[in-house]
Amino acid sequence: MRHGVARFVTGFLALPVGLYLFYVVWPFLQAAGYSLTDWGGYSDRQQFVGLDNYLRLFSDELIRKAFWHNVFFLITVPFFTIALALFLAFLLNVGGREDKAGIRGVFGSGLYKVIFFFPQVLSLVVVAVMWQQIYRADGQGLINGVLMKLGLVSPDEPITFMYDPEPFLGVPAVLWWLLLIAVWSGAGFYMVLFSAAMQSIPKDVFEAAILDGAGRFHTFFRITLPLLRDTVSVAWVYLGFIALDMYALVFVMTPSQGGPNHASEIFASVLNFTAFQKGQFGYACAMGVALAIFTILLAALQLRITRRERIEY
Amino acid sequence: MSTVTHTPGGPAGTDQAPPPTRTPAQRAAVGGGRAGARFFNGFSHLFLAVWAIMVVYPLLWVVMSALKTDSEVIRKPLSLVPERLQWDNFARAWTEGHIGSFFFNTVLVLVGSVFLTMLLGSMAAYVLARYEFRGNRLIYYMFLSGLTLPIYLAAVPLFKGVYNTGVVLPFLGPNKHLMLILVYVAWSLAFTVFFMHSFFRTLPTAIAEAGMVDGASHSRLFFSVMLPMAKPGLISIGIFNVLGQWNQWYLPTLLMQSVAGEPKNQVISQGLIELSVNQGYRSDWSGLFAGVTMAMLPVLIVYIVFQRQVQSGLTAGVTK
Numbered sequence A: 001m002r003h004g005v006a007r008f009v010t011g012f013l014a015l016p017v018g019l020y021l022f023y024v025v026w027p028f029l030q031a032a033g034y035s036l037t038d039w040g041g042y043s044d045r046q047q048f049v050g051l052d053n054y055l056r057l058f059s060d061e062l063i064r065k066a067f068w069h070n071v072f073f074l075i076t077v078p079f080f081t082i083a084l085a086l087f088l089a090f091l092l093n094v095g096g097r098e099d100k101a102g103i104r105g106v107f108g109s110g111l112y113k114v115i116f117f118f119p120q121v122l123s124l125v126v127v128a129v130m131w132q133q134i135y136r137a138d139g140q141g142l143i144n145g146v147l148m149k150l151g152l153v154s155p156d157e158p159i160t161f162m163y164d165p166e167p168f169l170g171v172p173a174v175l176w177w178l179l180l181i182a183v184w185s186g187a188g189f190y191m192v193l194f195s196a197a198m199q200s201i202p203k204d205v206f207e208a209a210i211l212d213g214a215g216r217f218h219t220f221f222r223i224t225l226p227l228l229r230d231t232v233s234v235a236w237v238y239l240g241f242i243a244l245d246m247y248a249l250v251f252v253m254t255p256s257q258g259g260p261n262h263a264s265e266i267f268a269s270v271l272n273f274t275a276f277q278k279g280q281f282g283y284a285c286a287m288g289v290a291l292a293i294f295t296i297l298l299a300a301l302q303l304r305i306t307r308r309e310r311i312e313y
Numbered sequence B: 001m002s003t004v005t006h007t008p009g010g011p012a013g014t015d016q017a018p019p020p021t022r023t024p025a026q027r028a029a030v031g032g033g034r035a036g037a038r039f040f041n042g043f044s045h046l047f048l049a050v051w052a053i054m055v056v057y058p059l060l061w062v063v064m065s066a067l068k069t070d071s072e073v074i075r076k077p078l079s080l081v082p083e084r085l086q087w088d089n090f091a092r093a094w095t096e097g098h099i100g101s102f103f104f105n106t107v108l109v110l111v112g113s114v115f116l117t118m119l120l121g122s123m124a125a126y127v128l129a130r131y132e133f134r135g136n137r138l139i140y141y142m143f144l145s146g147l148t149l150p151i152y153l154a155a156v157p158l159f160k161g162v163y164n165t166g167v168v169l170p171f172l173g174p175n176k177h178l179m180l181i182l183v184y185v186a187w188s189l190a191f192t193v194f195f196m197h198s199f200f201r202t203l204p205t206a207i208a209e210a211g212m213v214d215g216a217s218h219s220r221l222f223f224s225v226m227l228p229m230a231k232p233g234l235i236s237i238g239i240f241n242v243l244g245q246w247n248q249w250y251l252p253t254l255l256m257q258s259v260a261g262e263p264k265n266q267v268i269s270q271g272l273i274e275l276s277v278n279q280g281y282r283s284d285w286s287g288l289f290a291g292v293t294m295a296m297l298p299v300l301i302v303y304i305v306f307q308r309q310v311q312s313g314l315t316a317g318v319t320k
Helices: A002-034 A053-061 A061-093 A109-121 A126-135 A142-149 A173-199 A203-209 A216-227 A228-246 A248-254 A265-279 A281-306 B026-030 B034-065 B070-075 B086-093 B099-130 B134-147 B153-165 B176-202 B206-213 B218-231 B230-248 B250-255 B268-280 B285-318
Strands: none
Touching: A002 A281, A002 B134, A002 B153, A002 B218, A053 A281, A061 A109, A061 A173, A061 A216, A061 A228, A061 A265, A061 B034, A109 A173, A109 B034, A109 B285, A126 A142, A126 A173, A126 A203, A126 B034, A126 B268, A126 B285, A142 B034, A173 A228, A173 A248, A173 B034, A173 B285, A203 A216, A203 B134, A216 A228, A216 B070, A216 B218, A228 B176, A248 A265, A248 B268, A265 A281, A265 B086, A265 B153, A281 B153, B034 B268, B034 B285, B086 B099, B086 B285, B099 B134, B099 B176, B099 B230, B099 B285, B134 B176, B176 B230, B206 B218, B206 B230, B218 B230, B218 B268, B230 B268, B230 B285, B250 B268, B268 B285
16 A cells, blocks of 8 residues: 555656656756856857856846846836735725625726736736836837827827937936836736635625725725735736836847847846857856846845734634 | 825825714715715725726727728837728738747647646645655755746756757657646646645545545545545646646747748747837838737636636736
8 A cells, every 4th residue: 555655756746756856846956057058159169167057147237137137127016016906906896886796906907807807818918018118219110109199299209219319317218118017917917816815804894984984095004005015925926027027028128139229128138148149058057047146135135124923803 | 196195185194183972974975074084085086097007008998909001000109099900911811921829839738748747736735735755855845946046047057958969858759748747847846846735734534544444545546535635726836837827928929940030940928029010121010910910819818717717827826
C-alpha cells in the first residue's frame, strides 16, 4: 500500500515538475550563471568576470533612468487603479439609495459591472494597438481629433503623446500617457474584486453606521475601506507586478521602444535592448537578476507592511 | 474629476447635524439631507456614465473603423457610422494581413497548451494538496516562486535554447509551435497549481475516503471522483489560462524570432504588433482595425458567455 502511494505521487508529479524545472527553474539558474560572465550571446566565447556586471549596473546612466521610471509606475499604477476601482465599486455596491431592500448600488450597476470589465479581457496587444490610434499625433487620432473639433487644440500644435519627453510634474509626459492606458485597462478587474469584497460585508454594518448619522464620505473611509484592507493589499501586490511589467506597452507604443530619447525606458526594455540589440547577454542577465531580487524584496516588504490584525465581523 | 471624493455640499457637510429622530424617510436619504443625497446620486450616475463611455467608445470606434474604407478612415476618422459598410476589410485582413494564419496558429497552440496546463497543473496540485510526503512543501514553494519571478530574467537562456533548438529538446526538431506549447505550459503551471491547490483543499475528504474503502486506485480516484468534483475550479482556471495565453505576446515574440517576417507561423498578438509597427510602410488602416477587431472578438465572446464564472473565479482565486 505505501509503495503504491509513492509510485502514484511520483507518477503524478514527474511531468509537471519536470517541465517546470526545465523551462522555468533551469533558465533562471542559467541566467544567474551567465550574469557572472561577459558572454555576448551569439558566440561561444564567455569569460568569468565575477560581479563586474553588477557593479556596472550602478554606474549605468540608462539603468538609473529606467529604475526611476519603474519606481514611478510602481507607485502610480497601483495607486490610481485602486483609487478608481474602489470608487467605482463603492458606487456600484453601496452608493445607491437605500430602500426597503436595504443598501444597494446605483441603478444599472449590473450592466456597468460587465462594461467596466471589458478592457481587462482585451489582450494588451489589442489595447496597445488601439491606443496607438487614440494617441495619434494628428487630427486622425481620437483624442486630438475630438479636441480639435472642440477647438481646444490647434491643428498646428496637436498633443504629441508618445513623442513628448517634456517633464510633467517631474516625470516625462510620455510616462503619464502610458499610465493612463494601464489604469484604463486595469480598473475593471479590481472593481470586480472590490465589489465581491464589499458584498461580503454584512449590510447591518452599513445600516448601523447610517443610523448613527454617518454620511457617505464617512461610510466609505471609516467603514468600507478598513474592512477591505486585506483585499486592497492583495490588489496592491498584484498591481505591483503589473507595474513592473509595462514592457508590452512601452514596446508597441513608444518610438524606438523606450523613446523618445529614452524618456520611457524601463528595466525590461533596457534588458531586451542590451541582450538582443547590443549583444551583451551577460550584462542583460545581471539586469534580470537585479530585477528579480528587487521584485521579491518588494513583495516581501509589501506583505510585511500590510499584515495587521484582521478585523472580524 | 478629481473633486469626486470631496463632494462639496454633499454628504460630508450634512452629518454635523444628525437628525434628532430617525424616520424611514430620513433613513432613505442616506448621508442625511435629501439635497445632498440627490446631488450625490446625480454625481455618481455622471461619473459612471463618463467612465462607461471611456471604456466603450474606443472599442466601438475600432470596430466601426474596421468597416470604413481606407480613405474614409483618413477623411473622417472620428465618425462612428461608416458611409457604407466595408465587410471585405475583414476578408482582406484575413488573407492578405495573414490574420487567418495567425488565428489558426493561436488556436493550435492554445488548445494544446491549455489542455496540458490544466491536466498537469491539477495532477500536481492534487498530489501536493492531498498527500503528505517528503519534499511536498519544497515542490509547492518551487511552483509558488514562479508567480513572482519576472519572465525577462529567463529570456536570454530560453532564447538561446531556441536559437539552437537541438539543445532544448532534440526530438522536437524545428517544431516551434510544439516548443511554444511546452513553454506556455511550464509558465502557466505556477498559477494553475497555486489555484487548484487551494481548490482541492476545500473539497471534503469523506468522499475520497469512501472511494478508497471501495478499493479504487489513487489515480482512478483522482480522475473519476476528485477531478469531476473540482469542475468549478477547473472552469475558472481554464478561462484564465485561455485569456492569458491568447494574450501572450512576449514569449512568442521571443521564441519565434527566427520566424518573424514569415507570418504564417506567428500567433495573433505577435502578428498584430508587426502589422501595426509596419503601418508606416504600407497604410492599410481599415485592414489593421479589422485585424484588431477580429483579435478581440473571441475574447469578448468568451468573457460575455462565461462572465459569471470569470467574476466569481477571480475573487475565489485572489482573495481566499
